[in-house]
Each structure stands twice: as structure tokens, then as C-alpha cells.
Amino acid sequence: MDSFINPYYIDIIVFLFIYIILGLGLNLITGYAGQVSLGHAAFYGIGAYTSAILTVKFGVNTWLAIFLAIVITFILSAILGLPSLRVSEDFLAITTLGLGLIIQSIFKNAEITGGAYGLDMIPAPSLFGLEIIDLSYLGLVLVMLLLAIFIMKRMTQSRIGRAWMTIHEDETVAQSMGINTTYYKVLAFAIGGAFAGAAGALFAHKVSYISADSFGFTLSATILSMVVLGGLGKIRGTILGVSLLYLLPELFRVFDIQLFDMKYLDLYKMMLYGMIMVLVMRYRPKGIFGNTSLKKRKKNRSSAKKKELRDGEIIA
Amino acid sequence: MRSLLKIEGITKIFGGLTAVNDVSLTANQGEIIGLIGPNGAGKTTFFNILTGIYKPNAGRILFEDQLISGMKPFQIANQGFSRTFQNIRLLKEKSVLENVQVGMFRKTKAGLWASILALSSVKKEEQETIRKSLEILSLVGLDGMDEEISGSLSYGNQRRVEIARALVSEPKLLLLDEPTAGMNAEEVEEMSALIRKINANGTTVILIEHNVAMVVDLCDRLAVLDHGVKIADANPDEVIANPAVIEAYIGKDQVEEVSSFVEN
Numbered sequence: 001m002d003s004f005i006n007p008y009y010i011d012i013i014v015f016l017f018i019y020i021i022l023g024l025g026l027n028l029i030t031g032y033a034g035q036v037s038l039g040h041a042a043f044y045g046i047g048a049y050t051s052a053i054l055t056v057k058f059g060v061n062t063w064l065a066i067f068l069a070i071v072i073t074f075i076l077s078a079i080l081g082l083p084s085l086r087v088s089e090d091f092l093a094i095t096t097l098g099l100g101l102i103i104q105s106i107f108k109n110a111e112i113t114g115g116a117y118g119l120d121m122i123p124a125p126s127l128f129g130l131e132i133i134d135l136s137y138l139g140l141v142l143v144m145l146l147l148a149i150f151i152m153k154r155m156t157q158s159r160i161g162r163a164w165m166t167i168h169e170d171e172t173v174a175q176s177m178g179i180n181t182t183y184y185k186v187l188a189f190a191i192g193g194a195f196a197g198a199a200g201a202l203f204a205h206k207v208s209y210i211s212a213d214s215f216g217f218t219l220s221a222t223i224l225s226m227v228v229l230g231g232l233g234k235i236r237g238t239i240l241g242v243s244l245l246y247l248l249p250e251l252f253r254v255f256d257i258q259l260f261d262m263k264y265l266d267l268y269k270m271m272l273y274g275m276i277m278v279l280v281m282r283y284r285p286k287g288i289f290g291n292t293s294l295k296k297r298k299k300n301r302s303s304a305k306k307k308e309l310r311d312g313e314i315i316a
Numbered sequence: 317m318r319s320l321l322k323i324e325g326i327t328k329i330f331g332g333l334t335a336v337n338d339v340s341l342t343a344n345q346g347e348i349i350g351l352i353g354p355n356g357a358g359k360t361t362f363f364n365i366l367t368g369i370y371k372p373n374a375g376r377i378l379f380e381d382q383l384i385s386g387m388k389p390f391q392i393a394n395q396g397f398s399r400t401f402q403n404i405r406l407l408k409e410k411s412v413l414e415n416v417q418v419g420m421f422r423k424t425k426a427g428l429w430a431s432i433l434a435l436s437s438v439k440k441e442e443q444e445t446i447r448k449s450l451e452i453l454s455l456v457g458l459d460g461m462d463e464e465i466s467g468s469l470s471y472g473n474q475r476r477v478e479i480a481r482a483l484v485s486e487p488k489l490l491l492l493d494e495p496t497a498g499m500n501a502e503e504v505e506e507m508s509a510l511i512r513k514i515n516a517n518g519t520t521v522i523l524i525e526h527n528v529a530m531v532v533d534l535c536d537r538l539a540v541l542d543h544g545v546k547i548a549d550a551n552p553d554e555v556i557a558n559p560a561v562i563e564a565y566i567g568k569d570q571v572e573e574v575s576s577f578v579e580n
Contacts, residue, residue, distance in 0.1 A: 158431035178422030
């Protein structure tokens with residue numbers, strides 16, 4: 001079955017899905033709760049290293065390792081978020097940037113992370129004795145992605161989502177409404193971190209070799225630009241933003257148009273990112289799915305709510 | 317009458333400026349109290365101390381005989397305080413309904429897991445939030461406007477949304493910071509009627525106002541602040557006849573001029 005599909009295409013989709021999960025976590029922190037994070041890649045790295053260390057060095061079951069990676073990134077994000085979130089806006093951006101660099105240099109220098117050499121021989125997960133690779137790994141990542149989208153949707157449409165939305169717009173108002181702003185900011189940071197942790201663990205078991213270079217500032221900045229491009233505070237914005245910026249450069253490779261020299265693909269990618277960013281910021285400053293059609297959105301949503309309410313009353 | 321809020325000698329110093337100086341005030345259950353005074357008298361600072369945004373340098377605040385000074389703003393709000401702001405602070409890009417729903421936060425309790433799993437208790441709570449919000453919107457006279465984007469409403473209606481957001485959690489004490497600022501005579505009249513209606517439902521109201529005619533008509537009691545000091549606290553008719561109050565508003569020289577003019 002696997003032979004029918006070029007494994008290279010499968011890999012592209014797997015990494016795309018992993019990036020979307022990573023982006024969703026950042027969107028929760030930055031788009032919904034309004035806290036800029038320039039160190040998101042660090043939590044991706046923590047997830048990857050946790051799962052890798054547990055499986056390679058301690059022989060923990062892969063599934064359990066992935067689960068523990070998510071839990072540990074959640075806890076570490078909360079611990080690291082607590083002091084960082086005492087500052088806001090530009091200061092928070094600088095603080096998280098620093099945090100990201102510190103964590104990356106720990107990856108590079110600690111003994112347990114394999115230092116600059118990194119960790120290899122990270123096993124793929126297996127189910128009923130079958131190794132999950134290629135197409136089945138795509139299935140695993142797809143399930144995780146759908147779960148992530150589902151959880152995001154439910155959270156952001158709840159009262160907790162409204163608390164984040166209020167904190168994003170005006171912290172004083174949030175406090176006046178009885179919202180414990182510190183708690184909800186740290187909660188967003190921790191959940192966003194856990195999403196990154198899940199993405200990181202999935203990444204580690206896919207590539208089987210990780211090193212500190214994969215979790216640097218460039219990745220944090222790239223993910224942030226993907227999320228902003230699609231539209232902050234929009235789930236489909238993240239899906240589109242990540243897909244667009246991740247897949248477009250791959251198209252060059254797939255169709256191999258002779259126009260470009262493949263050696264410089266990374267450079268072309270950066271040129272393309274820059275161009276897309278400039279165009280989007282010029283014509284849609286709030287992102288592709290930013291609040292442009294407010295009227296339409298509110299009509300649909302409110303009447304749906306009212307209908308739900310009426311139905312509820314009839315049942316009651 | 318039962319006292320709801322007891323403020324005892326609060327002082328707030330910003331650098332070298334004493335913005336609020338040893339002010340005491342008691343609000344009884346069911347009263348409407350007007351807080352007036354010239355610009356810069358410390359009225360909004362006083363509100364910010366009450367709601368915990370500023371910590372007072374001295375003094376204490378008791379709410380239902382419980383010490384609340386020193387609590388965080390969200391903890392004070394959870395005691396049953398609601399407020400509006402001098403410069404309207406709505407979520408301007410969100411709908412009117414969404415804004416009012418935010419006000420229900422402290423009355424709801426769905427946790428993270430319950431929300432993700434969308435338990436039936438959560439669904440019920442959400443429905444109740446919407447029902448209550450729509451009900452309050454019709455109380456403040458915004459029937460059928462729940463779908464509007466709050467930033468696109470008229471100034472007067474934005475104030476109403478803010479009041480609805482403050483009221484939806486059924487506060488024991490409602491603090492209104494200049495509810496009629498920038499309104500025309502007709503809108504002021506409507507706002508007075510609305511505050512009376514809110515008060516009739518049992519909510520104690522403290523409002524900061526510049527429109528003296530309105531507060532005299534509306535309030536059970538007036539407190540006057542001048543340069544951070546409380547210079548009068550009595551029923552409205554007594555307060556506006558108080559020479560110290562007139563002096564604070566129009567200056568000493570003018571007082572003499574006016575009184576000599578009146579005498580002649």
C-alpha cells in the first residue's frame with residue numbers, strides 16, 4: 001500500500017500537521033489570550049526531548065512517553081510562564097525570546113540531551129506489534145491534529161475563552177469582571193505549551209534524530225508569522241497560515257520548475273515568506289481570516305445562539 | 317438601615333500628591349449615593365481604590381463587615397462589586413451580547429475539562445448566560461441590539477452596554493463612573509430613569525457625576541470631594557446649600573460676588 005504513494009509526500013503532510021498543532025498552541029497564547037510569545041520553539045523542543053530521552057535513555061513505552069511529554073511541557077510552561085507573564089507586550093516578547101534562547105542552549109549543552117550531537121535512535125511508536133511509520137504515522141498525526149482542533153474549539157467558545165478574549169482586549173476590565181487574570185494567562189501559556197509539547201513529541205518519533213538546532217529562534221519566529229498571517233484568534237487562520245507558508249516552498253521542490261536552483265531553496269523560501277508577509281500586512285493587517293466580515297460573522301453566530309436558546313427552552 | 321460598604325479613612329498618595337486624603341464614607345443597603353466634586357478632586361481614584369486597582373496608603377474598606385482593602389481587583393469583584401468606566405471600556409470589536417456575557421463570568425463556574433467535554437451542565441450554564449444577558453439588555457433598553465458590534469453603537473448605547481455588563485452578575489454594589497458624560501438632556505433623563513429602575517431592584521448604587529442637577533434629583537445622599545478631601549456628606553439639598561461646596565465649585569471670590577448679588 002505504502003509503495004503507491006511517494007513517502008516524501010507523506011512526510012510533507014506529516015510535518016505540516018505537526019506544524020499546525022504547534023501553531024494552534026501559539027495561537028491560543030498570542031491570538032486568544034493576547035500574550036506574545038517569541039519562545040514557542042523551546043516548548044516544542046521540551047516535548048521532543050522529553051519523549052526522546054524517556055524512550056532512548058529510560059526505555060519507556062513510546063505512547064506513555066508521548067503522553068508524559070505533553071504533561072511535562074504543560075507543567076514546565078506553567079512554571080516558566082508564571083514569572084514571564086508578570087510583564088506584558090514588548091517586555092513579554094523580549095522575556096519569552098530570552099527564555100527560548102536559554103532553553104535551546106540547555107538542549108545544546110546538557111549531558112542528558114546528548115549535547116551538540118543530539119539524540120538519535122528514537123523509536124517509532126508501535127501498535128499490536130506493528131511499527132507506526134509513514135502512512136500510519138500520518139494517521140496518528142491526523143488524529144492528534146483533529147483532537148487539538150476539537151479541544152481548541154471547545155475551550156475558546158466557553159466562558160474560559162471569553163475570559164481570554166477579555167484579558168486580550170483589556171486586563172483592567174477583565175479584573176473588574178472577577179477574572180483572575182494571572183491564572184488564566186498562565187493557563188493559556190501552559191495549554192499552548194502542551195500543544196507544542198505534543199507537536200514536539202510527534203516530531204521526535206517521526207524523524208528519530210533530534211538536535212538543538214531544530215528548536216531555535218527561527219522556528220519561533222516562523223511559527224509566529226504563520227499564525228499572524230492566517231489571523232490571530234482564528235483556528236482556520238492558523239490552519240491556512242501554516243499550510244500556505246509551509247507548502248508553498250515545497251511546491252517549488254515538487255514541481256521542480258527549472259526556474260530556480262534547488263541549492264538555494266531555503267533562500268527562496270525566506271524571500272517568499274517576506275513577500276507574503278508584506279502583502280498580507282498591507283492588504284489584510286489582521287491576517288487572512290482577521291475580523292473583516294464582522295457583520296456576517298455576528299449575524300450567523302448570534303442567531304445560531306438564539307435558536308439554540310429557543311430550542312433549549314422548548315425542551316425545558 | 318444596614319450598612320453595606322464602610323470606608324474608613326482611606327488615603328492615597330501618588331509621589332508628592334495626596335489624591336485622596338483620609339476619606340470615610342458609608343453606603344447603606346439600597347441607597348443611591350452621588351460622588352461629586354470639581355475635576356481632579358480624586359473621585360475616580362476613589363473608585364479605583366474601592367475596586368482594588370490602587371492600594372490605599374492608609375485606611376480600610378469593609379464590605380458586609382468583611383475587610384476587602386488589600387484584596388486583588390478580581391477578588392473584590394467576586395464579592396459582588398460591579399463597575400463601569402469613565403472612558404467606556406467595551407470589547408469594541410465584539411457583539412453587544414458577547415460583551416454582556418463576559419459580565420456573567422463570576423456567576424458561572426464551568427472548568428476546563430467540563431468545557432472541553434461540553435458536559436450538559438456546561439451547556440445549561442451557557443444557555444442561562446445568554447438568557448440572562450438578553451434579559452438585562454432589554455432592561456437597559458437595548459432590546460434586539462444584541463447582534464450589533466458594540467464599537468459601532470452610539471455613545472449613549474455604549475454606556476448602556478457597559479451598565480448591562482456590570483448588572484448581569486446581579487451585583488450588590490454598582491459603581492458608575494460618570495454615566496451621563498457626553499449625553500444630551502434627553503439621554504441624561506433616560507439614564508436617571510434607568511438608575512432608578514436598577515436601584516428599585518435592590519442594587520446599591522454609587523455614582524460619580526458632574527451633572528449636579530441630575531444627582532440632586534436622583535440621589536439619596538451626596539458626598540463632595542475637593543482636592544482629595546471629603547468636604548460634605550449629606551442629603552442633596554443640604555449639600556448644594558453648603559457654602560464650602562459652592563466655594564469648591566466656583567471659588568471664594570465668586571461666592572462673595574454671588575451672595576452680594578443675591579442679597580441685592
